[in-house]
Amino acid sequence: xxxxxxxxxxxxxxxxxxxxxxxxxxxxxxxxxxxxxxxxxxxxxxxxxxxxxxxxxxxxxxxxxxxxxxxxxxxxxxxxxxxxxxxxxxxxxxxxxxxxxxxxxxxxxxxxxxxxxxxxxxxxxxxxxxxxxxxxxxxxxxxxxxxxxxxxxxxxxxxxxxxxxxxxxxxxxxxxxxxxxxxxxxxxxxxxxxxxxxxxxxxxxxxxxxxxxxxxxxxxxxxxxxxxxxxxxxxxxxxxxxxxxxxxxxxxxxxxxxxxxxxxxxxxxxxxxxxxxxxxxxxxxxxxxxxxxxxxxxxxxxxxxxxxxxxxxxxxxxxxxxxxxxxxxxxxxxxxxxxxxxxxxxxxxxxxxxxxxxxxxxxxxxxxxxxxxxxxxxxxxxxxxxxxxxxxxxxxxxxxxxxxxxxxxxxxxxxxxxxxxxxxxxxxxxxxxxxxxxxxxxx
Amino acid sequence: xxxxxxxxxxxxxxxxxxxxxxxxxxxxxxxxxxxxxxxxxxxxxxxxxxxxxxxxxxxxxxxxxxxxxxxxxxxxxxxxxxxxxxxxxxxxxxxxxxxxxxxxxxxxxxxxxxxxxxxxxxxxxxxxxxxxxxxxxxxxxxxxxxxxxxxxxxxxxxxxxxxxxxxxxxxxxxxxxxxxxxxxxxxxxxxxxxxxxxxxxxxxxxxxxxxxxxxxxxxxxxxxxxxxxxxxxxxxxxxxxxxxxxxxxxx
Numbered sequence: 001x002x003x004x005x006x007x008x009x010x011x012x013x014x015x016x017x018x019x020x021x022x023x024x025x026x027x028x029x030x031x032x033x034x035x036x037x038x039x040x041x042x043x044x045x046x047x048x049x050x051x052x053x054x055x056x057x058x059x060x061x062x063x064x065x066x067x068x069x070x071x072x073x074x075x076x077x078x079x080x081x082x083x084x085x086x087x088x089x090x091x092x093x094x095x096x097x098x099x100x101x102x103x104x105x106x107x108x109x110x111x112x113x114x115x116x117x118x119x120x121x122x123x124x125x126x127x128x129x130x131x132x133x134x135x136x137x138x139x140x141x142x143x144x145x146x147x148x149x150x151x152x153x154x155x156x157x158x159x160x161x162x163x164x165x166x167x168x169x170x171x172x173x174x175x176x177x178x179x180x181x182x183x184x185x186x187x188x189x190x191x192x193x194x195x196x197x198x199x200x201x202x203x204x205x206x207x208x209x210x211x212x213x214x215x216x217x218x219x220x221x222x223x224x225x226x227x228x229x230x231x232x233x234x235x236x237x238x239x240x241x242x243x244x245x246x247x248x249x250x251x252x253x254x255x256x257x258x259x260x261x262x263x264x265x266x267x268x269x270x271x272x273x274x275x276x277x278x279x280x281x282x283x284x285x286x287x288x289x290x291x292x293x294x295x296x297x298x299x300x301x302x303x304x305x306x307x308x309x310x311x312x313x314x315x316x317x318x319x320x321x322x323x324x325x326x327x328x329x330x331x332x333x334x335x336x337x338x339x340x341x342x343x344x345x346x347x348x349x350x351x352x353x354x355x356x357x358x359x360x361x362x363x364x365x366x367x368x369x370x371x372x373x374x375x376x377x378x379x380x381x382x383x384x385x386x387x388x389x390x391x392x393x394x395x396x397x398x399x400x401x402x403x404x405x406x407x408x409x410x411x412x413x414x415x416x417x418x419x420x421x422x423x424x425x426x427x428x429x430x431x432x433x434x435x436x437x438x439x440x441x442x443x
Numbered sequence: 444x445x446x447x448x449x450x451x452x453x454x455x456x457x458x459x460x461x462x463x464x465x466x467x468x469x470x471x472x473x474x475x476x477x478x479x480x481x482x483x484x485x486x487x488x489x490x491x492x493x494x495x496x497x498x499x500x501x502x503x504x505x506x507x508x509x510x511x512x513x514x515x516x517x518x519x520x521x522x523x524x525x526x527x528x529x530x531x532x533x534x535x536x537x538x539x540x541x542x543x544x545x546x547x548x549x550x551x552x553x554x555x556x557x558x559x560x561x562x563x564x565x566x567x568x569x570x571x572x573x574x575x576x577x578x579x580x581x582x583x584x585x586x587x588x589x590x591x592x593x594x595x596x597x598x599x600x601x602x603x604x605x606x607x608x609x610x611x612x613x614x615x616x617x618x619x620x621x622x623x624x625x626x627x628x629x630x631x632x633x634x635x636x637x638x639x640x641x642x643x644x645x646x647x648x649x650x651x652x653x654x655x656x657x658x659x660x661x662x663x664x665x666x667x668x669x670x671x672x673x674x675x676x677x678x679x680x681x682x683x684x685x686x687x688x689x690x691x692x693x694x
Contacts, residue, residue: 325504326541326600330555330607331531340554344545 038075039168042068042135044154046145046174052386057176060147060184062191065090065140067154069168071099076129076161082122082138083155085174091142092117097124101134109134129161149178182218186211209391216383216392223379224399227365230293230375234300235358241301242308247338249313260309267306273367275303280371296368296375304361311353315346352418355411359404366400376400453516455480455611455642456501461510463496470496472666474510478611478644483637485653486646487677488663489689494646497663498613501644502533515610531559534604538616540596542588542603548575549584552603560607567606574602578632594625598632605636612636614645650690654678662686 047064050056057063065084071077084090092115099109109132116123122140130136145152151173159165179187189195189211199205248260267275279299283290290298319342327337369378380396383389454477463471470493478484486494499505501512503519503526512520519529543551552571556562562570575581578598588596597617604612614633618626630652637643637656647653653660653674660677662670662685670677670686681687 320539320541322537322539322541323543326535326537326543327555328527329502329504329530329533329535329537330603331527331559332555333527336558340558341543345543348545 038072038160038166039077039136039156039158040070041156041168041171042070044068044171044174046143046152046176050177057145057174058179058183058187059145059149059176060179061144061187063143063145065143065154065174066137067140067156067171068135068137069156071130071132071134071136073133074131076131077136077158078126078129078161079159080124080126080136080138081157082124082140083157084120084122084140084143085145085152085154086120087146088120088152089142089144090140092122092140094141095122096137096139096141098137099130099132099134100137101132105135107134111136145174145176147179147181147184149176152176180218182214186215189214205389207390207394209389212383212387212389212391213395216380216395219383220376220379220392220395220399223374223376223396224402226293226373227362227375227399228403230296230300230365230368230373231358231362233297234304235361237297237301238304238308238361241305242312243343245305245309246312246316249309250316264306264309267303268310272299272303272364273370275299276367276371292368292371292373296365296371296373300361300365300368303364304357307357307360308354311350311357312346315350315353316342318349319345349418352411352415355407355414359407359411362403363400454478454513455482455515456644457511457513458497458501459511459513461497461500461512462508463493463500463505464508470666471500471507471510474663474666474668476661476668478642480610480642481640483641483643483645483656483658484661485657485659485674486644486661486663487648487650487653487689488669492663493666494663495615498535498615498644498646501611501613502530502535504535527559531607532610533613534607534609534611535613536597536600536604536615536617538620540588540593540600540620542596542600544588547585547587548580548591548599548602551588551599552606555603556606570606571602574606575599577605578602579628592625593621594628597621597629601629601632601636611642611644614643614647616646616648618647618649650678662689664689 044065044067046057047066048055048057049061049063050058067082095115097111097113099111101107101109111130112127114125114127116125124138152175153173154171156168156171157165158168195210199209199211245260245264248256249264251257251260276296276299279295280292283295323341323345324337327341332340365373365375366377368375369381372378376396376399377393380392383392456476456478458474458476461471461474462469474493474497476484486497488494496505500507501514507520510520511518514529514533517524517529519526542548543554546554549568549571552574553564553567556567556570557564560567572581572584575584578601580595580598580602583591583595583599586595588599591599601617617633618629621629626649630649633643633645633652634656645652645657655674657674659671660674661668662677662681662683664685670681670683677686678690681690
């Protein structure tokens with residue numbers, strides 16, 4: 001009975017407390033609208049994730065969002081909805097929700113909640129409405145912003161115990177820098193277990209890091225275009241230079257011969273590297289300003305011209321004297337003989353050597369890196385400098401091989417067909433044999 | 444048969460005391476010879492006798508050391524003579540054919556016509572077809588030299604020279620590099636050419652051809668003309684022992 005006796009008294013106390021609570025709640029409800037805003041955003045940031053710049057947040061790269069807002073004393077926030085920007089992915093297994101309180105906000109209070117995820121919305125249903133003043137800090141991990149980047153706007157609304165819903169205004173945007181597809185691929189690769197295993201090997205990591213392989217590819221590709229452009233201009237330009245030199249070297253006039261021979265000996269007798277230095281540092285000192293690219297083309301042309309001159313000269317000398325005699329006996333002059341009889345045959349003979357010269361020239365464009373021409377090696381070198389990996393050089397090597405390997409194969413093929421004296425296939429080859437027999441029978 | 448002693452028209456080719464030496468070696472030691480228009484002169488002689496050198500002096504592929512050569516009344520050994528215009532009128536056929544290997548038969552015959560005679564492409568092609576037909580190779584126009592037999596190549600070379608409408612044809616051992624069974628075809632072409640009245644100077648070892656076709660046979664040795672006359676005179680009644688020995692040796 002005692003207990004029965006006591007019960008009403010407790011009930012009364014409970015009712016009193018409830019009444020008091022209700023009153024305060026009502027009071028708070030009346031007071032709240034008068035405040036500027038109940039929850040104010042303190043910060044909303046993404047975690048910088050760029051390996052190049054420590055302040056930059058990149059798209060398609062793992063990051064996290066930290067959202068922090070003030071909570072007023074006794075406000076009673078019961079539900080908070082955080083809206084993550086469109087196309088941004090995130091993980092929800094490992095959220096950190098903390099209420100920082102105390103004067104210096106150093107006291108960490110775990111907040112218990114039920115999480116409901118609706119699309120991009122994270123809905124936190126707090127077990128107890130937040131009554132303590134402080135900063136509510138939420139960290140969302142495993143965030144990937146869109147690859148294209150842009151200004152990411154996080155939105156948040158909250159509901160008070162009273163049922164009133166409010167938006168949190170003035171949330172700052174998170175600026176995200178867009179990245180290329182290969183960067184995204186590289187980021188993705190970095191997460192792959194096999195890549196991590198691969199990179200665990202020091203040698204493979206240094207020379208064949210897949211992540212750097214994919215990021216350096218488009219960059220080094222620029223250098224590839226530059227190198228190809230240089231050689232694509234200087235090689236054809238070197239041909240007339242070399243022809244003139246070759247004809248001068250074969251000339252009867254000692255002056256022409258002397259000039260050409262001196263030039264060829266100088267160019268072939270000194271390193272191309274030195275010639276590049278002289279041109280790139282000497283000319284500006286002499287007051288002649290030529291932009292890098294044309295100057296590079298000029299140097300390569302002049303150097304290659306000397307080597308090609310010797311190829312052409314040997315080619316011309318290899319053509320039998322009978323060809324000249326036949327042409328001259330028909331009344332053709334020297335120039336006509338050269339242009340219509342000797343040179344066409346010469347070009348056919350020198351094609352394998354010319355291809356080799358092309359390969360050499362293409363490889364030698366790398367020397368222009370020393371004077372700052374943005375070609376293959378130069379691009380590779382810049383990435384090597386920033387990553388410390390040798391992989392970009394391997395990528396550059398691949399870009400050289402892409403050109404040189406097929407060309408060497410073609411050269412070998414040409415040499416074989418020249419040596420074999422392959423004849424044109426013709427349907428009437430059999431007829432020719434029959435004809436020879438006829439001729440024989442006739443004799 | 445023109446008689447060299449008769450006082451007919453001016454000779455088409457006149458050689459006066461022609462000398463040629465290569466360094467210390469005297470190859471031609473004073474050759475004098477008149478060749479009449481339409482005449483077929485066959486030059487015989489052992490190797491090294493200077494036959495080919497003499498022939499090559501005629502179109503100035505070799506520059507004579509001394510002596511004069513007149514062609515159609517013009518002294519071609521004089522300085523400032525346009526050698527090319529002389530050569531236009533003098534066709535030459537080589538032992539090694541010397542066809543242009545990068546051109547097919549038709550274009551071998553067309554090239555000089557277009558570049559030297561400035562004939563149009565169509566005209567040159569037309570002439571080339573006619574000349575190739577003439578040497579029996581009308582069906583080989585698009586063949587490259589490498590695809591033709593030696594005999595066919597030499598016939599293309601003859602067509603190439605003929606296409607220039609030469610006034611004289613020089614044959615420098617035209618059949619010497621050919622397999623024996625291919626010689627006949629080339630000689631047939633040359634014989635036909637002789638019958639059509641072409642002036643020809645032929646250096647050869649083909650005794651049969653000399654006997655049948657030549658108007659005059661010249662026997663050379665050691666840079667001199669040792670003997671000359673009709674085939675009958677030279678072959679049947681050679682005056683010099685050396686000639687007799689050579690003919691006996693060869694035939």
